[in-house]
Amino acid sequence: MQITVKIKLEPTREQISLIQATTKEYIRLVNHIAADFVKADASLTYTSKAVAAELSSAVKNQAIRDAKSVFKKYKNNIRANAELKPEDQKEVRVPILKKPVSIWNNQNWTLAEGILRFPVLIDGMSHRVSVPVLLTDYQHELLKGKLGALRITQKSGKWIAQIAVGVSEKESSGEGFIGVDLGLKCPAVAVTDTGKTRFFGNGRLNKVVKRRFRSARRQLGKLKKVSVIRKRHDKEQRWMKDQDHKISRQIVNFAKENNVAVIRLEQLSGIRQTARTSRKNAKNLHSWSFYRLALYVRYKAQLMGIRVEYVDPRHTSQTCPRCKELHKAKDRDYRCSCGYRMHRDRLGAINILSAPVIGGNSLSA
């Protein structure tokens, strides 16, 4: 499985100007070569020696490859356009790279001891730049896989590295199933097919921290310190992301401990279902955070050889597992006329475990 690990760079001012120059030169070269291809109406054979640019030859080669795929995309767009009815046809433009970016292939960069090293050209001479990076434990673990290309780009003012990593999926040895219900009060509940239950995360703590962040933001809002508010917001986002990483890790570990082959989750999407069919969908303010947690569970499960299946979320919080009648739970307590009683949060996970599985393995509809 191929994944991308995104890490934040902490370059010095001098390094920033070197990276800026390189990425600017890189997109200039890609756009220039792509324009040549368009003019010739063919993907010409270019060598790094024949191409003039203030870039090392490995990076030039990468730019040539990028230009080829830009040209291919352009040709595909032309072809697709030609198949449309004349009144629907539009002028097809050559895609032009605008965002600063540069790519180094796997032999041209290293990452060790929190330092990312890659070459840039200064006055025709290759120099290695050593930029400190911030890695989470999870990223550190992922980066033990087979490293591919390094892509450096700028996003909302920050320099980030996107590293392609080939990670091996483990063969599944499990047999059992678990249903996992994601919620607000309790971030996640898992029930195994043998009836074991585990609650994950701390919904109340979540709320307290969120409230603290919010009131701090409001205080700052009065002082109109926009940059500080943004920093706070970023910090809050990081904190929540970190929580999702922790919870997903715990869910997958629980699955592993219980010899599970398949994790069942609710299908989350804003397209097919409305807010009525699932309390976690559509315009729900929290839908994104559910989606992210589900995504993390899938990632981590796949790495451990555990399959993830998505089930139809309709009525999972209302159906009685024994008689299949629908009831609304009162507070945390679910009672059915047939005598069945259950903690409401467990009920969702129990029903997810046996709900109809939706085909494919995509998270969205």
Ligand SMILES: [Zn+2]
């Ligand atoms: Zn019942």
